[in-house]
Amino acid sequence: MIRDLLNLPKLRSEPYLEWVRSLPCCGCGIVGRNHAHHSIADRHGSSKHSDLAAMPLCPACHACLHAGWPDWEDEYGAQWLHVFRTLDRAASMGVLTVDAKAARELS
Template sequence: MLAAAVEVAEAAIPQERMKPVIKLEADEAPTAGFMLRPKLQRWESEKYTRWVKTQPCCGCGNPADDPHHIINSGLGLGGIGTKTHDLFVIPLCRRCHDELHRDVSAWERQHGSQVKLLVQFLNRALGIGAIFTA
């Protein structure tokens, strides 16, 4: 259902109107990478999270209201009182976002794993050029 809605939406947007949202670069030798226990820095991008809110909800396909930061993944993303990086977000409408926070397991049984939805969403963002290398 969501894939069909995305395909229809993408077909309506001329390729020349799709503009990159964020540009990424890689550091081959970051200083923190040489530390035994580096303090991880949270990556934030208001521009990216604003764009995420313009995409269809990963739960129901309706227009999204929120960029949902992945939680309870078992992968050590975020923590108590902290959010994971802004790159690890999926678009959700208010209803789906509230339902997910109310009961993560039930929401994932109905809509799929947040991590799987994230990988699919990132693949699409990279594929349409919303994220690209600088």
Template sequence: MKRSGTLKRKTPLAQGAPLKRTPMNRTSPKRRPAKAANDEQWRSETYIGWIKSLPCCNCGGPGGDPHHVIGLHWGLSGMGMTAPDSFAMPVCRACHRAIHESPELQRWQPTWLRHVISLGVRQFDGDIKEALLRAWAFIDSKEVA
């Protein structure tokens, strides 16, 4: 059907004040709850540098890739969490990937950690040594439970 001419409105257009300009409703970034003082994880660039110099705990090859303990249900790691540096061990890139994929390799982590911590206790003094001794005691408490 062909129309010749403009359509006529049945109701007139509302004429009032122009619309008020408001900013678009954008969602604000998700706020994370403030961390408690005891939630701070122990970090040490010196210790991690030393870890990188050690051979791989799994295959004995050149390490260079610090791996923080995962998958043991100790409450040290999880979504968005990394274990403290005192729970790090040297691994090569291939073994690091394998540990993340293999629960069997994850079961070796306490043994590897004890070995690395025993070396670290002889290597370091002060805060680093204290953190390593706390980590050793923590591992012992979890292994007994």
């Protein structure tokens, strides 16, 4: 099942990324015009993960993460944990909804 999910087309959504950018930074907590960082911890190759794998980072934290993500994760926690928290917040606020028919088609 997990491998099947990895082979799905990568979702791209500029409105979702814009919403992610409006959230506080996952590193330092600053509020402002943040970046929507796509998780890189286990990515191989140069293609980005789905936009659903994005988390908010201020420019300084984003640069630190790209300079050395293992060190960044030691200080702030795993990127995937922050991605999950971002998705959880999006679902609880109604930013993301599930289309029941589409969900059935994926199973």
